[in-house]
Amino acid sequence: xxxxxxxxxxxxxxxxxxxxxxxxxxxxxxxxxxxxxxxxxxxxxxxxxxxxxxxxxxxxxxxxxxxxxxxxxxxxxxxxxxxxxxxxxxxxxxxxxxxxxxxxxxxxxxxxxxxxxxxxxxxxxxxxxxxxxxxxxxxxxxxxxxxxxxxxxxxxxxxxxxxxxxxxxxxxxxxxxxxxxxxxxxxxxxxxxxxxxxxxxxxxxxxxxxxxxxxxxxxxxxxxxxxxxxxxxxxxxxxxxxxxxxxxxxxxxxxxxxxxxxxxxxxxxxxxxxxxxxxxxxxxxxxxxxxxxxxxxxxxxxxxxxxxxxxxxxxxxxxxxx
Amino acid sequence: xxxxxxxxxxxxxxxxxxxxxxxxxxxxxxxxxxxxxxxxxxxxxxxxxxxxxxxxxxxxxxxxxxxxxxxxxxxxxxxxxxxxxxxxxxxxxxxxxxxxxxxxxxxxxxxxxxxxxxxxxxxxxxxxxxxxxxxxxxxxxxxxxxxxxxxxxxxxxxxxxxxxxxxxxxxxxxxxxxxxxxxxxxxxxxxxxxxxxxxxxxxxxxxxxxxxxxxxxxxxxxxxxxxxxxxxxxxxxxxxxxxxxxxxxxxxxxxxxxx
Numbered sequence: 001x002x003x004x005x006x007x008x009x010x011x012x013x014x015x016x017x018x019x020x021x022x023x024x025x026x027x028x029x030x031x032x033x034x035x036x037x038x039x040x041x042x043x044x045x046x047x048x049x050x051x052x053x054x055x056x057x058x059x060x061x062x063x064x065x066x067x068x069x070x071x072x073x074x075x076x077x078x079x080x081x082x083x084x085x086x087x088x089x090x091x092x093x094x095x096x097x098x099x100x101x102x103x104x105x106x107x108x109x110x111x112x113x114x115x116x117x118x119x120x121x122x123x124x125x126x127x128x129x130x131x132x133x134x135x136x137x138x139x140x141x142x143x144x145x146x147x148x149x150x151x152x153x154x155x156x157x158x159x160x161x162x163x164x165x166x167x168x169x170x171x172x173x174x175x176x177x178x179x180x181x182x183x184x185x186x187x188x189x190x191x192x193x194x195x196x197x198x199x200x201x202x203x204x205x206x207x208x209x210x211x212x213x214x215x216x217x218x219x220x221x222x223x224x225x226x227x228x229x230x231x232x233x234x235x236x237x238x239x240x241x242x243x244x245x246x247x248x249x250x251x252x253x254x255x256x257x258x259x260x261x262x263x264x265x266x267x268x269x270x271x272x273x274x275x276x277x278x279x280x281x282x283x284x285x286x287x288x289x290x291x292x293x294x295x296x297x298x299x300x301x302x303x304x305x306x307x308x309x310x311x312x313x314x315x316x317x318x319x320x321x322x
Numbered sequence: 323x324x325x326x327x328x329x330x331x332x333x334x335x336x337x338x339x340x341x342x343x344x345x346x347x348x349x350x351x352x353x354x355x356x357x358x359x360x361x362x363x364x365x366x367x368x369x370x371x372x373x374x375x376x377x378x379x380x381x382x383x384x385x386x387x388x389x390x391x392x393x394x395x396x397x398x399x400x401x402x403x404x405x406x407x408x409x410x411x412x413x414x415x416x417x418x419x420x421x422x423x424x425x426x427x428x429x430x431x432x433x434x435x436x437x438x439x440x441x442x443x444x445x446x447x448x449x450x451x452x453x454x455x456x457x458x459x460x461x462x463x464x465x466x467x468x469x470x471x472x473x474x475x476x477x478x479x480x481x482x483x484x485x486x487x488x489x490x491x492x493x494x495x496x497x498x499x500x501x502x503x504x505x506x507x508x509x510x511x512x513x514x515x516x517x518x519x520x521x522x523x524x525x526x527x528x529x530x531x532x533x534x535x536x537x538x539x540x541x542x543x544x545x546x547x548x549x550x551x552x553x554x555x556x557x558x559x560x561x562x563x564x565x566x567x568x569x570x571x572x573x574x575x576x577x578x579x580x581x
Contacts, residue, residue, distance in 0.1 A: 199417040206411045208398065215373040216389035218412025218464065227416075262444075263399040266419055 008285040009048045051178035055284040056277040061190040061235035063276025066250030071208040079251035084143035088117020089240035091147040107241035114237030170244045172296035182242045189238030196231040204265040248305025323349045329379030342525040352501040354511035357521030363504040385467025393453035403441040409463030431459040451482035471503040508564035
């Protein structure tokens with residue numbers, strides 16, 4: 001994991017040797033002789049380090065949320081988009097860009113959008129008193145589709161000369177504008193959410209049996225699911241607020257982790273978190289070093305993710321477990 | 323003990339599944355519920371387990387219920403010991419996972435059902451009979467006073483039916499559990515149940531000691547199919563079978579067992 005992070009920091013248009021990266025980072029902890037030039041220090045400290053750390057946390061958060069959602073909705077093809085939080089956050093962010101332009105408010109807008117989407121999903125869901133799993137997923141799909149339509153409307157209305165470009169690039173997802181304050185936002189939100197989600201890993205196992213069995217095992221599924229969804233919403237919205245919607249990570253990585261350690265969420269959630277961090281850092285490094293111009297990372301994750309998803313779909317339908 | 327008073331339930335207005343059901347199942351005894359498909363047996367079990375609220379009536383139980391669902395589906399790929407450990411969940415806080423003591427208790431319960439050797443096997447790769455026993459061990463791991471089983475032997479071959487029924491008999495005896503199970507096999511009720519409840523779609527439920535409830539007359543009326551009771555007296559045990567006369571063969575075979 002640490003090796004992947006360091007490799008990522010050395011790579012890019014401006015190559016910084018491995019040893020230099022290590023020295024610059026260590027110099028913050030202990031006094032050592034300066035053997036690097038100021039440009040290298042700037043590239044590492046203010047450009048690449050926050051970017052790599054944000055990518056790692058975003059990947060970790062998305063994968064962890066994906067694993068939890070797949071377990072509590074008992075469906076391996078569910079991802080963070082399913083509960084509408086990603087689309088809601090996108091709508092919130094895009095609306096802010098459209099109305100007031102790009103700035104710190106975008107993050108708050110994304111946050112509010114995700115929360116509203118979750119509330120809408122839960123409100124739709126509550127109209128069914130038996131609270132089965134299916135209505136929750138359907139409510140997520142409905143709210144997600146509604147938000148996507150509104151995002152499309154805002155994109156259509158946006159000025160092609162100015163805001164449209166910003167919106168499109170933000171929607172595709174990028175870590176290009178990563179800064180330390182952004183790192184603070186996503187790190188704090190994801191740490192709180194991650195502590196709740198991983199802390200409740202055994203309850204996730206219980207909920208994965210379905211509501212009826214969870215109740216007979218002495219657990220209140222509705223309350224636990226609400227806490228888990230709220231935590232997932234926090235992590236997802238902070239990720240969207242910082243780097244736009246990034247698809248596939250939260251869908252693919254938990255499935256890969258499940259192939260490695262099995263379905264028990266006591267192992268699956270931590271492993272999924274780590275794999276997600278590595279996956280997204282690697283994808284982001286490729287995004288900025290493959291070509292001279294930077295490719296949005298959302299495109300890389302989609303290109304890598306869709307074939308894996310297709311394979312998973314084949315496997316699940318073959319085994320008849322979908 | 324399970325006391326059910328004037329219970330009734332409906333999923334649609336004016337369409338009662340069952341009504342006016344009052345029955346008491348005594349502690350430390352085995353009780354069976356029989357009834358035609360759709361008469362509300364599973365619904366009643368869910369209400370007893372607390373996962374469903376009845377439209378009318380009340381249910382009183384001393385101690386909490388361990389529920390054993392039918393082991394038909396297996397979409398969980400947890401290993402057997404983890405399935406049993408899930409029974410400990412009611413004793414764990416929201417943010418805690420099972421510890422060493424929970425694990426020891428889970429192994430004791432696996433031993434109780436004779437499947438310790440399968441502890442690390444994946445649950446979804448076990449046979450139907452083994453899955454049923456794992457779910458039974460899970461209910462035992464919750465340290466319940468009342469054990470409720472939904473058709474525990476219906477999907478099993480006759481050897482495994484015997485394994486499950488003997489186990490229930492032993493659990494009621496050695497642990498003093500109150501055992502309640504639904505079944506479509508009157509023989510199973512005759513084999514192990516002290517009390518039997520015959521549920522009907524209308525309000526004419528019949529309850530009492532198994533021998534007085536599961537008569538040819540009652541079963542014929544309930545299912546609308548003539549039945550005969552056949553008593554078997556083998557070497558060291560007796561058994562009884564209920565044989566429905568479906569009219570599939572004009573001349574019925576001799577059903578008495580020759581020695």
